[in-house]
Amino acid sequence: MIEFINAEKTYPNGTKALQDINLKIDQGEFVGVIGLSGAGKSTLIRCVNRMHDITGGQLMVDNVDISKLKGKQVRKFRRRIGMIFQSFNLVTRTTVMKNVLVSFVPDLSFLRKLFGVYTKEQKVKALEALDKVGILDKAFIRVDQLSGGQQQRVALARTLAQNPDIILADEPIASLDPITARQVMDDFKRINKDMNISVIINIHHVEVALEYADRIIGVRKGEIVFDGPSAKVTQDVLDEIYGGRVEEFKASREESDSHV
Template identity: 50%
Template sequence: MIIFEKVSKVYPNGVVGLQDIHLTIEDGEFVSIIGLSGAGKSTLLRAINRLVPITDGDIQINGTSITKANKKELRMIRRQLGLISQSFNLVKRSTVQKNVLSGRLGYYPTWKSILGLFTPEDYQHTKEALETVGLSDKLQTRSDELSGGQQQRVSIARALVQQAPIILADEPVASLDPITTQKVMEDLKKINQTMAKTVIVNLHSVPLARKFSTRVIALKAGQVVFDGTPEALTDEQLTQIYGKAIFEEKAGEIHEIERDRSL
Protein backbone atom coordinates (compact mmCIF):
# COMPACT_ATOMS: atom_id res chain seq x y z
CA MET A 1 0.00 0.00 0.00
CA ILE A 2 1.19 3.51 -0.87
CA ILE A 3 -0.22 6.48 1.03
CA PHE A 4 0.19 10.16 0.15
CA GLU A 5 -0.68 12.48 3.05
CA LYS A 6 -0.94 16.20 2.21
CA VAL A 7 1.96 15.90 -0.23
CA SER A 8 3.24 19.03 -1.97
CA LYS A 9 6.33 19.75 -4.00
CA VAL A 10 7.67 23.21 -4.85
CA TYR A 11 10.85 23.32 -6.93
CA PRO A 12 13.65 25.81 -6.10
CA ASN A 13 12.60 28.02 -9.05
CA GLY A 14 9.13 28.35 -7.54
CA VAL A 15 7.36 25.94 -9.89
CA VAL A 16 4.67 23.97 -8.07
CA GLY A 17 4.93 20.28 -8.94
CA LEU A 18 2.33 18.86 -6.55
CA GLN A 19 -0.36 20.51 -4.42
CA ASP A 20 -1.83 18.85 -1.32
CA ILE A 21 -2.05 15.31 -2.71
CA HIS A 22 -4.10 12.77 -0.73
CA LEU A 23 -4.03 9.26 -2.24
CA THR A 24 -4.06 5.64 -1.18
CA ILE A 25 -2.95 3.04 -3.73
CA GLU A 26 -3.82 -0.50 -2.73
CA ASP A 27 -1.81 -3.65 -3.36
CA GLY A 28 -2.37 -5.18 -6.78
CA GLU A 29 -3.83 -2.12 -8.50
CA PHE A 30 -2.89 -1.09 -12.04
CA VAL A 31 -2.91 2.70 -11.87
CA SER A 32 -2.41 5.01 -14.83
CA ILE A 33 -1.53 8.64 -14.20
CA ILE A 34 -2.60 10.97 -17.00
CA GLY A 35 -2.52 14.71 -17.68
CA LEU A 36 -0.80 17.35 -19.76
CA SER A 37 2.98 17.65 -19.85
CA GLY A 38 3.98 19.58 -16.74
CA ALA A 39 0.87 18.49 -14.82
CA GLY A 40 3.00 16.70 -12.20
CA LYS A 41 2.87 13.09 -13.41
CA SER A 42 6.61 12.38 -13.22
CA THR A 43 6.94 14.36 -10.01
CA LEU A 44 4.23 12.22 -8.39
CA LEU A 45 5.74 8.95 -9.58
CA ARG A 46 9.32 9.83 -8.66
CA ALA A 47 8.25 11.11 -5.27
CA ILE A 48 7.23 7.56 -4.41
CA ASN A 49 10.84 6.33 -4.43
CA ARG A 50 12.20 9.72 -3.30
CA LEU A 51 14.04 10.49 -6.51
CA VAL A 52 12.11 13.74 -6.13
CA PRO A 53 12.06 14.85 -2.47
CA ILE A 54 8.74 16.40 -1.47
CA THR A 55 8.40 19.79 0.20
CA ASP A 56 5.51 19.00 2.57
CA GLY A 57 3.55 15.99 3.72
CA ASP A 58 4.47 12.32 3.95
CA ILE A 59 4.59 9.26 1.68
CA GLN A 60 4.37 5.80 3.24
CA ILE A 61 5.27 2.52 1.55
CA ASN A 62 3.67 -0.48 3.27
CA GLY A 63 3.45 1.40 6.55
CA THR A 64 6.94 2.92 6.49
CA SER A 65 7.63 6.58 5.73
CA ILE A 66 10.01 6.93 2.80
CA THR A 67 9.94 10.69 3.38
CA LYS A 68 11.56 10.35 6.80
CA ALA A 69 13.75 7.32 6.04
CA ASN A 70 17.48 7.50 6.70
CA LYS A 71 20.00 6.20 4.17
CA LYS A 72 19.84 2.58 5.30
CA GLU A 73 16.05 2.59 5.55
CA LEU A 74 15.76 4.22 2.12
CA ARG A 75 17.86 1.46 0.58
CA MET A 76 15.57 -1.17 2.11
CA ILE A 77 12.39 0.57 0.97
CA ARG A 78 13.69 1.01 -2.57
CA ARG A 79 14.07 -2.76 -2.87
CA GLN A 80 10.28 -2.81 -2.99
CA LEU A 81 10.13 -0.32 -5.88
CA GLY A 82 11.11 -1.33 -9.40
CA LEU A 83 11.57 1.64 -11.74
CA ILE A 84 11.03 1.51 -15.51
CA SER A 85 11.77 4.71 -17.43
CA GLN A 86 11.31 6.07 -20.92
CA SER A 87 15.08 6.01 -21.54
CA PHE A 88 15.43 2.31 -20.50
CA ASN A 89 18.54 3.06 -18.34
CA LEU A 90 20.51 0.09 -19.62
CA VAL A 91 24.28 -0.30 -19.90
CA LYS A 92 24.26 -0.52 -23.67
CA ARG A 93 27.58 -2.37 -24.05
CA SER A 94 26.64 -5.00 -21.50
CA THR A 95 24.70 -8.15 -22.26
CA VAL A 96 21.01 -8.51 -21.58
CA GLN A 97 21.86 -10.94 -18.79
CA LYS A 98 24.11 -8.44 -16.99
CA ASN A 99 21.55 -5.66 -17.29
CA VAL A 100 18.78 -7.82 -15.85
CA LEU A 101 21.05 -9.09 -13.05
CA SER A 102 21.63 -5.47 -12.00
CA GLY A 103 18.16 -5.62 -10.49
CA ARG A 104 19.73 -7.63 -7.66
CA LEU A 105 22.34 -5.00 -6.75
CA GLY A 106 20.24 -3.56 -3.94
CA TYR A 107 20.53 -6.86 -2.10
CA TYR A 108 24.31 -6.96 -1.94
CA PRO A 109 27.09 -4.87 -0.34
CA THR A 110 29.02 -2.59 -2.66
CA TRP A 111 32.08 -4.82 -2.99
CA LYS A 112 29.98 -7.77 -4.18
CA SER A 113 28.16 -5.50 -6.61
CA ILE A 114 31.45 -4.30 -8.11
CA LEU A 115 32.73 -7.86 -8.53
CA GLY A 116 29.39 -9.09 -9.88
CA LEU A 117 29.16 -11.95 -7.41
CA PHE A 118 25.65 -13.21 -8.06
CA THR A 119 24.14 -16.51 -6.89
CA PRO A 120 22.88 -19.37 -9.08
CA GLU A 121 19.37 -18.37 -7.96
CA ASP A 122 19.94 -14.89 -9.36
CA TYR A 123 20.88 -16.34 -12.74
CA GLN A 124 17.82 -18.58 -12.69
CA HIS A 125 15.55 -15.64 -11.84
CA THR A 126 17.11 -13.75 -14.76
CA LYS A 127 16.21 -16.54 -17.19
CA GLU A 128 12.67 -16.72 -15.83
CA ALA A 129 12.20 -12.94 -16.08
CA LEU A 130 13.35 -12.92 -19.70
CA GLU A 131 10.95 -15.76 -20.46
CA THR A 132 8.13 -13.67 -19.01
CA VAL A 133 8.82 -10.81 -21.43
CA GLY A 134 9.57 -13.08 -24.40
CA LEU A 135 13.33 -12.50 -24.64
CA SER A 136 14.78 -15.88 -23.67
CA ASP A 137 16.86 -15.97 -26.84
CA LYS A 138 18.53 -12.61 -26.08
CA LEU A 139 20.33 -13.62 -22.88
CA GLN A 140 23.88 -13.04 -24.19
CA THR A 141 23.00 -10.33 -26.72
CA ARG A 142 24.48 -6.87 -26.23
CA SER A 143 21.75 -4.47 -25.17
CA ASP A 144 22.63 -1.93 -27.87
CA GLU A 145 21.80 -4.56 -30.51
CA LEU A 146 18.15 -4.66 -29.42
CA SER A 147 15.24 -2.61 -30.68
CA GLY A 148 13.72 0.05 -28.44
CA GLY A 149 10.82 -2.20 -27.52
CA GLN A 150 13.16 -5.06 -26.64
CA GLN A 151 15.28 -2.75 -24.48
CA GLN A 152 12.19 -1.65 -22.60
CA ARG A 153 11.24 -5.28 -22.01
CA VAL A 154 14.76 -5.88 -20.64
CA SER A 155 14.13 -3.07 -18.13
CA ILE A 156 10.85 -4.80 -17.16
CA ALA A 157 12.75 -8.06 -16.65
CA ARG A 158 15.24 -6.19 -14.46
CA ALA A 159 12.38 -4.99 -12.25
CA LEU A 160 11.11 -8.57 -11.99
CA VAL A 161 14.54 -9.86 -10.93
CA GLN A 162 14.57 -7.15 -8.29
CA GLN A 163 11.46 -8.92 -6.94
CA ALA A 164 9.86 -5.60 -6.16
CA PRO A 165 6.15 -5.83 -5.31
CA ILE A 166 5.62 -2.33 -6.75
CA ILE A 167 6.57 -1.32 -10.30
CA LEU A 168 6.81 2.37 -11.20
CA ALA A 169 6.81 3.01 -14.95
CA ASP A 170 7.56 6.59 -15.99
CA GLU A 171 6.26 7.04 -19.56
CA PRO A 172 7.57 3.59 -20.55
CA VAL A 173 6.05 3.65 -24.05
CA ALA A 174 6.57 7.29 -25.01
CA SER A 175 9.36 6.52 -27.50
CA LEU A 176 7.87 3.30 -28.93
CA ASP A 177 5.77 2.64 -32.02
CA PRO A 178 2.08 1.73 -31.52
CA ILE A 179 2.49 -2.03 -32.00
CA THR A 180 5.46 -2.26 -29.62
CA THR A 181 3.57 -0.02 -27.19
CA GLN A 182 0.77 -2.58 -27.06
CA LYS A 183 3.24 -5.39 -26.33
CA VAL A 184 4.94 -3.53 -23.49
CA MET A 185 1.60 -2.58 -21.93
CA GLU A 186 0.42 -6.18 -22.26
CA ASP A 187 3.60 -7.33 -20.47
CA LEU A 188 2.92 -4.92 -17.60
CA LYS A 189 -0.71 -6.02 -17.39
CA LYS A 190 0.30 -9.69 -17.36
CA ILE A 191 2.74 -9.03 -14.53
CA ASN A 192 0.04 -7.16 -12.63
CA GLN A 193 -2.51 -9.95 -13.02
CA THR A 194 -0.36 -13.08 -12.70
CA MET A 195 2.16 -11.89 -10.11
CA ALA A 196 -0.13 -9.58 -8.11
CA LYS A 197 2.31 -6.70 -8.44
CA THR A 198 1.16 -3.12 -8.04
CA VAL A 199 1.83 -1.20 -11.27
CA ILE A 200 1.79 2.60 -11.46
CA VAL A 201 2.42 4.04 -14.91
CA ASN A 202 2.57 7.56 -16.35
CA LEU A 203 0.89 7.74 -19.74
CA HIS A 204 0.21 10.36 -22.38
CA SER A 205 -2.30 8.07 -24.07
CA VAL A 206 -5.85 8.15 -22.76
CA PRO A 207 -6.86 5.05 -24.78
CA LEU A 208 -4.05 3.02 -23.19
CA ALA A 209 -5.05 4.20 -19.72
CA ARG A 210 -8.64 3.19 -20.37
CA LYS A 211 -7.68 -0.20 -21.80
CA PHE A 212 -5.12 -1.45 -19.29
CA SER A 213 -5.84 0.26 -15.96
CA THR A 214 -8.00 -0.71 -13.05
CA ARG A 215 -7.77 2.92 -11.88
CA VAL A 216 -6.97 6.25 -13.51
CA ILE A 217 -5.63 9.32 -11.70
CA ALA A 218 -5.59 12.60 -13.63
CA LEU A 219 -3.42 15.55 -12.63
CA LYS A 220 -3.76 19.17 -13.63
CA ALA A 221 -1.38 21.84 -12.33
CA GLY A 222 -0.14 19.46 -9.64
CA GLN A 223 -3.59 18.60 -8.30
CA VAL A 224 -5.69 15.46 -8.57
CA VAL A 225 -8.71 16.32 -10.71
CA PHE A 226 -9.94 12.77 -11.33
CA ASP A 227 -9.53 9.49 -9.45
CA GLY A 228 -11.64 6.54 -10.47
CA THR A 229 -12.19 3.63 -12.82
CA PRO A 230 -11.53 3.91 -16.57
CA GLU A 231 -15.28 3.49 -17.14
CA ALA A 232 -16.00 6.54 -15.02
CA LEU A 233 -13.62 8.73 -17.06
CA THR A 234 -16.01 10.49 -19.41
CA ASP A 235 -15.19 12.54 -22.49
CA GLU A 236 -16.50 15.61 -20.67
CA GLN A 237 -14.04 15.05 -17.83
CA LEU A 238 -11.21 14.55 -20.31
CA THR A 239 -12.08 17.85 -21.94
CA GLN A 240 -11.75 19.53 -18.54
CA ILE A 241 -8.39 17.82 -17.96
CA TYR A 242 -6.85 18.46 -21.37
CA GLY A 243 -8.93 21.15 -23.05
CA LYS A 244 -11.10 20.45 -26.10
CA ALA A 245 -8.49 20.76 -28.87
CA ILE A 246 -5.90 18.68 -27.02
CA PHE A 247 -8.38 15.98 -26.07
CA GLU A 248 -9.48 15.61 -29.68
CA GLU A 249 -5.84 15.00 -30.60
CA LYS A 250 -5.50 12.42 -27.82
CA ALA A 251 -8.68 10.67 -28.88
CA GLY A 252 -7.16 10.30 -32.34
CA GLU A 253 -4.60 7.91 -30.85
CA ILE A 254 -7.36 5.30 -30.68
CA HIS A 255 -7.60 5.25 -34.46
CA GLU A 256 -3.82 5.22 -34.87
CA ILE A 257 -3.40 2.23 -32.57
CA GLU A 258 -6.34 0.32 -34.05
CA ARG A 259 -5.16 0.94 -37.60
CA ASP A 260 -1.63 -0.27 -36.86
CA ARG A 261 -2.88 -3.37 -35.04
CA SER A 262 -4.95 -4.34 -38.08
CA LEU A 263 -1.89 -4.42 -40.38
Protein backbone atom coordinates in the same frame (compact mmCIF):
# COMPACT_ATOMS: atom_id res chain seq x y z
CA MET B 1 -0.60 0.42 0.27
CA ILE B 2 0.54 3.85 -0.93
CA GLU B 3 -1.10 6.89 0.65
CA PHE B 4 -0.53 10.59 -0.04
CA ILE B 5 -1.89 12.79 2.77
CA ASN B 6 -2.14 16.50 1.94
CA ALA B 7 1.12 16.06 0.05
CA GLU B 8 2.86 18.91 -1.73
CA LYS B 9 5.99 19.31 -3.82
CA THR B 10 7.58 22.70 -4.39
CA TYR B 11 10.89 22.95 -6.22
CA PRO B 12 13.69 25.26 -5.02
CA ASN B 13 12.82 27.78 -7.77
CA GLY B 14 9.33 28.12 -6.29
CA THR B 15 7.50 26.00 -8.84
CA LYS B 16 4.69 24.10 -7.15
CA ALA B 17 4.60 20.71 -8.90
CA LEU B 18 2.05 19.05 -6.59
CA GLN B 19 -0.49 20.53 -4.20
CA ASP B 20 -2.97 19.05 -1.77
CA ILE B 21 -2.57 15.46 -2.99
CA ASN B 22 -4.77 12.97 -1.15
CA LEU B 23 -4.61 9.54 -2.66
CA LYS B 24 -4.68 5.86 -1.70
CA ILE B 25 -3.44 3.04 -3.93
CA ASP B 26 -3.92 -0.53 -2.73
CA GLN B 27 -1.60 -3.45 -3.43
CA GLY B 28 -2.25 -5.02 -6.83
CA GLU B 29 -3.89 -2.03 -8.50
CA PHE B 30 -3.08 -1.01 -12.10
CA VAL B 31 -3.19 2.79 -12.19
CA GLY B 32 -2.78 5.07 -15.18
CA VAL B 33 -1.76 8.68 -14.50
CA ILE B 34 -2.76 11.06 -17.30
CA GLY B 35 -2.61 14.79 -18.00
CA LEU B 36 -0.84 17.43 -20.04
CA SER B 37 2.95 17.70 -20.10
CA GLY B 38 4.09 19.60 -17.02
CA ALA B 39 0.94 18.73 -15.07
CA GLY B 40 2.93 16.91 -12.37
CA LYS B 41 2.50 13.29 -13.46
CA SER B 42 6.18 12.34 -13.35
CA THR B 43 6.68 14.17 -10.06
CA LEU B 44 3.76 12.27 -8.55
CA ILE B 45 5.12 8.81 -9.30
CA ARG B 46 8.75 9.74 -8.59
CA CYS B 47 7.81 10.81 -5.08
CA VAL B 48 6.76 7.22 -4.35
CA ASN B 49 10.35 5.94 -4.53
CA ARG B 50 11.82 9.22 -3.30
CA MET B 51 13.50 10.21 -6.52
CA HIS B 52 11.74 13.43 -5.50
CA ASP B 53 10.91 14.28 -1.90
CA ILE B 54 7.62 15.88 -0.97
CA THR B 55 7.92 19.27 0.72
CA GLY B 56 4.68 19.13 2.67
CA GLY B 57 2.19 16.60 4.03
CA GLN B 58 2.93 12.88 4.27
CA LEU B 59 3.59 9.98 1.95
CA MET B 60 2.98 6.59 3.55
CA VAL B 61 3.88 3.17 2.13
CA ASP B 62 2.51 0.29 4.19
CA ASN B 63 1.93 2.73 7.06
CA VAL B 64 5.55 3.92 7.07
CA ASP B 65 6.23 7.62 6.51
CA ILE B 66 8.90 7.26 3.85
CA SER B 67 10.00 10.89 4.09
CA LYS B 68 11.54 10.02 7.44
CA LEU B 69 13.69 7.18 6.10
CA LYS B 70 17.42 7.85 5.91
CA GLY B 71 20.51 6.26 4.39
CA LYS B 72 20.32 2.47 4.38
CA GLN B 73 16.61 2.62 5.16
CA VAL B 74 15.98 4.46 1.90
CA ARG B 75 18.08 2.00 -0.09
CA LYS B 76 16.28 -0.95 1.48
CA PHE B 77 12.90 0.65 0.77
CA ARG B 78 13.78 1.26 -2.88
CA ARG B 79 14.53 -2.43 -3.34
CA ARG B 80 10.78 -2.99 -3.08
CA ILE B 81 10.04 -0.58 -5.92
CA GLY B 82 10.90 -1.10 -9.57
CA MET B 83 11.28 1.92 -11.85
CA ILE B 84 10.88 1.83 -15.62
CA PHE B 85 11.92 4.81 -17.74
CA GLN B 86 11.18 5.92 -21.29
CA SER B 87 14.92 5.79 -22.09
CA PHE B 88 15.29 2.17 -20.81
CA ASN B 89 18.50 3.02 -18.83
CA LEU B 90 20.39 -0.01 -20.09
CA VAL B 91 24.09 -0.60 -20.76
CA THR B 92 23.81 -1.22 -24.49
CA ARG B 93 27.34 -2.55 -25.07
CA THR B 94 26.87 -5.58 -22.89
CA THR B 95 24.49 -8.54 -22.85
CA VAL B 96 20.85 -8.68 -21.85
CA MET B 97 21.75 -11.08 -19.03
CA LYS B 98 24.32 -8.71 -17.52
CA ASN B 99 21.82 -5.86 -17.61
CA VAL B 100 19.30 -7.91 -15.65
CA LEU B 101 21.93 -9.09 -13.15
CA VAL B 102 22.63 -5.44 -12.28
CA SER B 103 19.48 -5.56 -10.13
CA PHE B 104 21.37 -7.83 -7.69
CA VAL B 105 24.40 -5.55 -7.23
CA PRO B 106 23.12 -4.07 -3.92
CA ASP B 107 22.98 -7.61 -2.49
CA LEU B 108 26.56 -8.55 -3.41
CA SER B 109 29.54 -8.66 -1.07
CA PHE B 110 32.35 -6.19 -1.72
CA LEU B 111 34.50 -8.75 -3.54
CA ARG B 112 31.63 -9.98 -5.71
CA LYS B 113 30.83 -6.37 -6.64
CA LEU B 114 34.48 -5.73 -7.42
CA PHE B 115 34.77 -8.67 -9.82
CA GLY B 116 31.17 -8.78 -11.03
CA VAL B 117 30.56 -12.31 -9.76
CA TYR B 118 26.94 -13.36 -9.23
CA THR B 119 25.56 -16.41 -7.48
CA LYS B 120 23.90 -19.30 -9.30
CA GLU B 121 20.60 -18.39 -7.64
CA GLN B 122 20.84 -14.82 -8.95
CA LYS B 123 21.56 -16.05 -12.46
CA VAL B 124 18.53 -18.35 -12.33
CA LYS B 125 16.33 -15.49 -11.12
CA ALA B 126 17.58 -13.30 -13.97
CA LEU B 127 16.74 -15.99 -16.53
CA GLU B 128 13.31 -16.50 -14.97
CA ALA B 129 12.64 -12.75 -15.22
CA LEU B 130 13.60 -12.76 -18.90
CA ASP B 131 11.28 -15.72 -19.46
CA LYS B 132 8.38 -13.81 -17.87
CA VAL B 133 8.67 -11.06 -20.47
CA GLY B 134 9.23 -13.44 -23.39
CA ILE B 135 12.86 -12.74 -24.27
CA LEU B 136 14.72 -15.61 -22.64
CA ASP B 137 16.21 -16.43 -26.06
CA LYS B 138 17.90 -13.00 -26.07
CA ALA B 139 19.76 -13.52 -22.78
CA PHE B 140 23.27 -13.56 -24.24
CA ILE B 141 22.75 -11.04 -27.03
CA ARG B 142 24.10 -7.50 -26.76
CA VAL B 143 21.41 -4.97 -25.90
CA ASP B 144 22.30 -2.70 -28.82
CA GLN B 145 21.20 -5.49 -31.18
CA LEU B 146 17.63 -5.41 -29.85
CA SER B 147 14.62 -3.40 -30.95
CA GLY B 148 13.22 -0.64 -28.74
CA GLY B 149 10.41 -2.89 -27.55
CA GLN B 150 12.83 -5.67 -26.65
CA GLN B 151 15.03 -3.21 -24.76
CA GLN B 152 12.04 -2.03 -22.74
CA ARG B 153 11.32 -5.68 -21.91
CA VAL B 154 14.91 -6.06 -20.70
CA ALA B 155 14.33 -3.08 -18.42
CA LEU B 156 11.14 -4.72 -17.17
CA ALA B 157 12.92 -8.04 -16.58
CA ARG B 158 15.65 -6.23 -14.62
CA THR B 159 12.93 -4.76 -12.42
CA LEU B 160 11.15 -8.11 -11.97
CA ALA B 161 14.40 -9.77 -10.91
CA GLN B 162 14.46 -7.63 -7.76
CA ASN B 163 11.01 -9.02 -6.82
CA PRO B 164 9.29 -5.65 -6.30
CA ASP B 165 5.94 -4.97 -4.66
CA ILE B 166 5.42 -1.88 -6.80
CA ILE B 167 6.40 -0.97 -10.37
CA LEU B 168 6.51 2.69 -11.34
CA ALA B 169 6.69 3.42 -15.07
CA ASP B 170 7.43 6.91 -16.39
CA GLU B 171 6.31 7.11 -20.04
CA PRO B 172 7.41 3.51 -20.76
CA ILE B 173 5.93 3.39 -24.27
CA ALA B 174 6.56 6.97 -25.43
CA SER B 175 9.39 6.00 -27.79
CA LEU B 176 7.77 2.82 -29.11
CA ASP B 177 5.61 2.29 -32.19
CA PRO B 178 1.92 1.52 -31.48
CA ILE B 179 2.15 -2.26 -32.00
CA THR B 180 5.26 -2.66 -29.83
CA ALA B 181 3.73 -0.34 -27.22
CA ARG B 182 0.74 -2.66 -26.84
CA GLN B 183 3.03 -5.68 -26.49
CA VAL B 184 4.86 -3.94 -23.64
CA MET B 185 1.55 -2.91 -22.05
CA ASP B 186 0.41 -6.55 -22.29
CA ASP B 187 3.51 -7.46 -20.27
CA PHE B 188 2.65 -4.89 -17.59
CA LYS B 189 -0.94 -6.12 -17.40
CA ARG B 190 0.04 -9.78 -17.14
CA ILE B 191 2.63 -9.09 -14.44
CA ASN B 192 0.11 -6.99 -12.53
CA LYS B 193 -2.50 -9.75 -12.55
CA ASP B 194 -0.29 -12.83 -12.20
CA MET B 195 2.10 -11.47 -9.57
CA ASN B 196 -0.18 -8.99 -7.74
CA ILE B 197 2.37 -6.23 -8.26
CA SER B 198 1.02 -2.68 -8.08
CA VAL B 199 1.66 -0.90 -11.38
CA ILE B 200 1.51 2.90 -11.62
CA ILE B 201 2.10 4.27 -15.11
CA ASN B 202 2.51 7.87 -16.19
CA ILE B 203 1.25 7.76 -19.77
CA HIS B 204 0.47 10.24 -22.54
CA HIS B 205 -1.53 7.82 -24.69
CA VAL B 206 -5.06 8.35 -23.38
CA GLU B 207 -6.68 5.44 -25.24
CA VAL B 208 -3.99 3.02 -24.09
CA ALA B 209 -4.36 4.19 -20.50
CA LEU B 210 -8.12 3.65 -20.61
CA GLU B 211 -7.73 0.20 -22.15
CA TYR B 212 -5.12 -1.21 -19.75
CA ALA B 213 -5.47 0.61 -16.44
CA ASP B 214 -8.20 -0.32 -13.99
CA ARG B 215 -8.05 3.12 -12.42
CA ILE B 216 -7.27 6.54 -13.85
CA ILE B 217 -5.78 9.49 -11.98
CA GLY B 218 -6.08 12.75 -13.88
CA VAL B 219 -3.57 15.47 -12.95
CA ARG B 220 -3.88 19.12 -13.93
CA LYS B 221 -1.57 21.89 -12.73
CA GLY B 222 -0.31 19.77 -9.85
CA GLU B 223 -3.74 18.78 -8.58
CA ILE B 224 -5.79 15.61 -8.91
CA VAL B 225 -8.92 16.52 -10.84
CA PHE B 226 -10.15 12.95 -11.41
CA ASP B 227 -9.64 9.65 -9.59
CA GLY B 228 -11.82 6.72 -10.51
CA PRO B 229 -12.39 3.59 -12.63
CA SER B 230 -11.36 3.75 -16.28
CA ALA B 231 -14.94 2.94 -17.27
CA LYS B 232 -16.11 6.24 -15.75
CA VAL B 233 -13.77 8.41 -17.81
CA THR B 234 -16.10 10.39 -20.09
CA GLN B 235 -15.36 13.13 -22.60
CA ASP B 236 -16.31 15.68 -19.92
CA VAL B 237 -13.76 14.13 -17.56
CA LEU B 238 -11.07 14.30 -20.24
CA ASP B 239 -11.96 17.92 -20.93
CA GLU B 240 -11.49 18.65 -17.22
CA ILE B 241 -8.11 16.87 -17.11
CA TYR B 242 -6.80 18.40 -20.33
CA GLY B 243 -8.47 21.80 -20.07
CA GLY B 244 -10.58 21.18 -23.17
CA ARG B 245 -7.46 20.37 -25.22
CA VAL B 246 -7.73 16.59 -25.30
CA GLU B 247 -8.35 16.35 -29.07
CA GLU B 248 -5.41 18.67 -29.74
CA PHE B 249 -3.30 16.56 -27.37
CA LYS B 250 -4.35 13.28 -29.06
CA ALA B 251 -3.49 14.73 -32.46
CA SER B 252 -0.02 15.72 -31.27
CA ARG B 253 0.56 12.21 -29.90
CA GLU B 254 -0.60 10.61 -33.16
CA GLU B 255 1.76 12.89 -35.08
CA SER B 256 4.59 11.89 -32.73
CA ASP B 257 3.76 8.17 -33.11
CA SER B 258 3.85 8.47 -36.91
CA HIS B 259 7.54 9.41 -36.68
CA VAL B 260 8.53 6.53 -34.36
